[in-house]
Amino acid sequence: MNRDHTCGELRKTDVGKKVRLAGWVAKRRNLGSIVFIDLRDRYGITQITFDEAHSQLVKDVRNEYVIEVRGVVSLKETANPKLETGEIEVIAEDCKILSSAKTTPMIIADETDALEDLRLKYRYLDIRRNPIKDKLIMRDKVATIVRRVLHEDDFIEVETPILSKSTPEGARDYLVPSRLYKGKFYALPQSPQQYKQLLMIGGMDRYFQIARCFRDEDLRADRQPEFTQIDMEMSFADEEDIFAEVEKVMKAIFKEIKGVDDLSFPRVKYVDAMDKYGSDKPDLRFDNPMCNVTELFRNSAFSVFSNCVAEGGVIKALVFHNATDKLSRKKFDELNEFVKIYKAKGLAYLKYDNGEFTGSVNNALPAEEKKALSEQLKLNSGDVVLMVADKKNIAETALGAIRKKLGEELGLIDKDKFSFVWITEFPMYEYSEEEGRWVSAHHPFTAPRDEDVDKLTTDQANCYSRAYDLVLNGYELLSGSVRIHDSQMQAKVFDALGLSKEQIKNKFGFFIEAFEYGAPPHCGVGIGIERLVMILSGTDNIKDVVAFPKTASAYCLMSDAPNTVDQDQLDFLSLQIKKD
RNA sequence: GGUGCGUUAGCGAAGUUGGUUAUCGUGCCUCCCUGUCACGGAGGAGAUCACGGGUUCGAGUCCCGUACGCACCGCCA
Numbered sequence: 328m329n330r331d332h333t334c335g336e337l338r339k340t341d342v343g344k345k346v347r348l349a350g351w352v353a354k355r356r357n358l359g360s361i362v363f364i365d366l367r368d369r370y371g372i373t374q375i376t377f378d379e380a381h382s383q384l385v386k387d388v389r390n391e392y393v394i395e396v397r398g399v400v401s402l403k404e405t406a407n408p409k410l411e412t413g414e415i416e417v418i419a420e421d422c423k424i425l426s427s428a429k430t431t432p433m434i435i436a437d438e439t440d441a442l443e444d445l446r447l448k449y450r451y452l453d454i455r456r457n458p459i460k461d462k463l464i465m466r467d468k469v470a471t472i473v474r475r476v477l478h479e480d481d482f483i484e485v486e487t488p489i490l491s492k493s494t495p496e497g498a499r500d501y502l503v504p505s506r507l508y509k510g511k512f513y514a515l516p517q518s519p520q521q522y523k524q525l526l527m528i529g530g531m532d533r534y535f536q537i538a539r540c541f542r543d544e545d546l547r548a549d550r551q552p553e554f555t556q557i558d559m560e561m562s563f564a565d566e567e568d569i570f571a572e573v574e575k576v577m578k579a580i581f582k583e584i585k586g587v588d589d590l591s592f593p594r595v596k597y598v599d600a601m602d603k604y605g606s607d608k609p610d611l612r613f614d615n616p617m618c619n620v621t622e623l624f625r626n627s628a629f630s631v632f633s634n635c636v637a638e639g640g641v642i643k644a645l646v647f648h649n650a651t652d653k654l655s656r657k658k659f660d661e662l663n664e665f666v667k668i669y670k671a672k673g674l675a676y677l678k679y680d681n682g683e684f685t686g687s688v689n690n691a692l693p694a695e696e697k698k699a700l701s702e703q704l705k706l707n708s709g710d711v712v713l714m715v716a717d718k719k720n721i722a723e724t725a726l727g728a729i730r731k732k733l734g735e736e737l738g739l740i741d742k743d744k745f746s747f748v749w750i751t752e753f754p755m756y757e758y759s760e761e762e763g764r765w766v767s768a769h770h771p772f773t774a775p776r777d778e779d780v781d782k783l784t785t786d787q788a789n790c791y792s793r794a795y796d797l798v799l800n801g802y803e804l805l806s807g808s809v810r811i812h813d814s815q816m817q818a819k820v821f822d823a824l825g826l827s828k829e830q831i832k833n834k835f836g837f838f839i840e841a842f843e844y845g846a847p848p849h850c851g852v853g854i855g856i857e858r859l860v861m862i863l864s865g866t867d868n869i870k871d872v873v874a875f876p877k878t879a880s881a882y883c884l885m886s887d888a889p890n891t892v893d894q895d896q897l898d899f900l901s902l903q904i905k906k907d
Numbered sequence: 908g909g910u911g912c913g914u915u916a917g918c919g920a921a922g923u924u925g926g927u928u929a930u931c932g933u934g935c936c937u938c939c940c941u942g943u944c945a946c947g948g949a950g951g952a953g954a955u956c957a958c959g960g961g962u963u964c965g966a967g968u969c970c971c972g973u974a975c976g977c978a979c980c981g982c983c984a
Contacts, residue, residue, distance in 0.1 A: 358947085359940040374944065390934090407944050416944095430935055432917055436945085440919040440933075444976050497984030517984080544983040545908090668910080668980055761982095770984040806984095879977065 329395045329425065335371025339414045341400045346417060348373060349395040349425065351455065352388055353435070363416075364388070366396065369460065374403070374416040384422040391428035391435065391452075397421040443870065448884040450875055462872045466860045469580055470537055473557050476579045480572065482533040482559065487522035489515060489539065495834055496771055496824070498542035501552075504900040515541035515553075518853050520770060521838050523560040524810055527849040528841045532562035537856070543881075549802065549858060549869050552881045557805075560851030565809055566795065569850050570749060573797060573805065576854075577747065584863055587745060594749040597791070601720075605643070605727015607753070610801030611746040613739040617726050620644045620714070623699050629691040631675075635716040642716040643726045646704050647733060650711040651678040654733075659687065662729060666715060671725035675714040679706045688714070731801065745862070748798050752776060755783070755790040756823065764825045769794040771820055771835075773808040780816070784823045797852070800862055807852030814842045 329349040337346065350368035360379040365372050375396050377385050388394060398417040407413035432449055433441035437457050446453040453459050474484065493500045493514035500514035516522075518540045526534045538558045546552065557576075561569055574592050581587040593611075600609055603616035621641045624632035632642055647654075654676075663674045677686040677697070684697050692700075704712060713729055715722045734740055755775050756765040765787045767773065774793045775783055782790040793809035811817045817839060821831050831839065860872040870876035877883055897903065 354944075356943050356946055357940085358943060361941045361943080363943055363946085365944070372944095376942085379941075403944090404942055405944090409944080413944085416942095430917065434918070434934070438945090442919080442976085445918075447976095494984085498982085520984090542983060545981085547983085548978070550983070670980085757984095767984050773984085878975090880975085882975090884976090 333370035334366050334368040334373040335411060337373055337400055337412055337415055337417070339402065342402050342415060344400045345397070346400055347395065347397050348375070348417060350393070351428075352390050352392045352394060355385070355388060355390060357382075364394075364396075366394070367455070371411055373412045374407075374410075375419050375422075376401075376416045377419045377422070381419050381422070384419065388422070388424065389428065389430075391431055392424055393426035393428070395423040395425055443868075444878070444884060447870070447876065447878065450885050454874065459871065462860060462864045462866070463874055465584065465864055466856065466872055468584060469856060469860055469863070470557075472580050472583055473535075473537070473576055476576050477533075477535045477559070477572075480533065480575075482535045483531060484536055485526055485531060485534055486536060487516070487519040487526075487538065491516045491522070494521070495826075495830070496767055498544050501541045501543050504902055506899050509901045517542050518556060519558050520772070521835075523558060523851060524772065524849065525838070525841055527560055527562045528844065528846050530562075532847065533560075534851075535559045538853075540853075546877070546879045546881060548867060549861065551857065551869055551873055552877055554869075554873075555856045557854040557856055558851070559807075559853070560849060562847040562849045564850055565848070566751070566793065566850065569807060569852060570795075573852060573854070577797075580859070580863070581745060585745075590745060590747060592747045592749060592797075594751055596751050597753045600748075600750050601723050601727075605723040605725070605730060606801075607750055607796065608798045608801055608803045609727070609748065609750075610731055610734065610740065611748050611798075612741055612744045612800055613734050615645070615647070615730060615734060615739065617643045617645045617723070617730065618704055620700060620703060623696060623703060624716075627696055628693050629688065629696075631691070632716050640717055641719045641722050642714055643722045644700070644704060645713045645726050645730055646706065647711045647713070647737060648707065649709040650733075650737060651680050651709050653737060654678075654711055662713070662732075665732065666725040666729065669725040669728055670721050671715050671717050673715075674725075674729065675716070677712040677714075679708065679710045679712065681708050686712075742865075744800075746800055747804075750796045750798055752791045753794040753796070755779065755792040755820075756787045758788070765823060767820075767824060768792065769806065769808050771824060772810050772817070774811045774816070775820075783816075783819045787823055793850075797854075799859075802858045802862060803855070804858055804862075805852045805854040807850065809848075809850040812842065812846040812848050814839060817842065 329347065331347045334348055334350045348366055350366040352364055353367035353372055354365040356363040360382055362377040362382045362385050364375040364377070364385060366375050375398065396417065396419050398419040400415050401418050403414060403416050431452055433439055433445055433452060435452055435455050439456060454463070490503060490513040493502065493512065498517050500517065503513040503515065505511045505513060519536060519538050523534055536558045538556050539553055540556050541553050543552060561572065578590055581590055597607055600607055602619065605617055619641060621636055624642050625636045627633040635642060659676050666674045675688040677684050677689060679701065713726065715726045717725065754768045755773065757768045759766045769792060776791045776793060779790045795807055796803050797805045811820065857869050857872050861867065861869060864872065866872065875883065875885065
């Protein structure tokens with residue numbers, strides 16, 4: 328061994344000990360005949376001091392060299408309160424260079440000026456920095472807690488295949504060509520969905536897995552093409568059982584990692600979430616719900632509003648208190664452009680101060696309509712009312728985005744808070760304009776609400792399911808559902824999706840057949856571990872919590888994946904690259 | 908697939924209405940310094956201004972295209 332202690336553990340009580348440390352040179356301060364070296368490893372930084380007699384030992388040592396040092400722990404003349412080891416230093420007696428290092432392309436420190444693309448290209452250097460290293464360690468802690476809690480409750484961890492079968496309905500699959508079966512492909516799993524349900528049929532009544540999932544879709548700040556899910560499934564259980572288990576896991580994680588003891592898990596139905604917050608993943612660290620003011624303007628003299636209502640649209644309003652002096656004309660122009668991203672035609676606003684209205688629609692709206700609005704919204708002096716008149720989903724989404732944006736900008740969000748909310752009873756289907764048919768909102772194995780069973784094939788638009796999400800601070804943390812365990816019901820859902828018998832047999836045959844051999848009622852969830860660790864560690868960038876992440880265009884700047892392969896490899900797979 | 912922003916020494920940035928030798932900080936190298944911990948001081952090296960085309964007497968600067976990065980919309984059962 329090159330070391331008998333780490334760089335993070337020596338304290339005042341160790342003074343006098345002869346120790347051997349090894350690590351990276353984080354900083355070298357040469358004061359002439361005395362040289363200080365900050366030695367860094369995963370556990371921390373310890374100052375090594377080379378006096379006049381020993382400074383020659385580190386004459387050639389530069390930043391990021393890997394060295395081994397022998398010396399004696401001593402008390403510093405003046406302590407450095409910024410370091411855990413700041414009270415002591417190691418007076419070096421010997422030093423061995425284990426590895427030299429070129430000048431690094433970035434400064435390796437908590438505060439680095441390197442931009443993200445450079446950090447990704449040299450990710451192994453980035454990982455030496457606390458902000459990344461600490462998140463990887465936290466992620467390990469989360470996984471450890473999850474395994475412990477679930478094992479205590481008789482869940483068992485089962486690994487499911489990475490080489491699996493492509494499924495229609497849902498995200499684009501990553502495909503892996505088969506060598507032995509010419510022209511055939513494996514697919515990487517979007518989630519272990521079918522396998523875990525088959526495990527239920529196999530009698531493994533409480534399953535979990537920390538499972539890698541793959542989706543070939545465009546990325547976002549909180550989305551990577553491969554990600555990890557804490558995947559769970561329970562038999563002889565319903566929503567209440569799985570909610571209780573998830574809440575127990577979350578409580579353990581937040582207690583042990585953040586010391587938070589007072590989590591609550593309110594529930595909001597999907598339709599109410601959309602109605603009040605314009606999102607199926609509302610940030611409830613602040614409330615500020617939207618109001619439906621459609622009826623006030625059904626016969627409005629302001630034709631933009633009345634025409635919208637006449638065409639079946641809605642008018643949604645959002646109030647921000649004490650905001651009249653915080654939101655400038657310029658800001659409203661910006662917000663007006665902002666809602667267009669969400670296909671809204673525009674954003675109307677009114678300021679209310681001392682009984683007087685001003686704002687973009689002040690002149691267009693008659694006094695009695697403004698009075699009625701004021702009464703319905705219970706306006707106080709200083710209030711700003713923002714309104715979107717549009718198709719229901721556009722108005723809700725656009726104003727919901729405004730709620731989130733201004734909630735942030737007006738400082739309504741308590742950054743130390745953790746606000747969970749279960750969103751329940753998602754729609755069973757959504758209509759795909761692209762495909763011209765109803766598709767599963769969740770996945771085709773999701774059970775409908777009992778009261779909506781008769782709508783399965785006849786009234787898709789108003790059929791709701793037993794699917795749920797757990798939302799934390801505006802992030803979708805997990806999705807899950809009670810599954811269909813009855814083949815007749817399953818057949819109906821496939822029917823509603825417009826799948827032919829042929830397609831069903833071809834794509835889901837083995838799965839459907841399994842349900843004919845005794846399937847227990849079951850339900851489950853998949854928890855996105857990256858998003859959880861993001862929130863726990865206070866970042867809004869998923870790349871920070873992934874060891875080796877991909878860029879927004881699914882490229883690895885470090886390894887240059889994806890990349891071309893040799894002709895031989897293509898030949899083995901009977902593949903040919905199409906020329907454009 | 909779409910929209911917006913960005914690309915200038917190793918790194919991070921500035922660069923005015925288009926005009927002589929492209930500026931600053933940091934890192935790097937050399938020298939000085941015995942108590943620093945973002946050490947300090949002196950000096951030095953380091954740039955085909957992302958790539959391709961265009962406008963112009965003249966382009967880092969204006970225009971078009973491409974590539975890459977970031978964020979967002981679509982997409983993500």
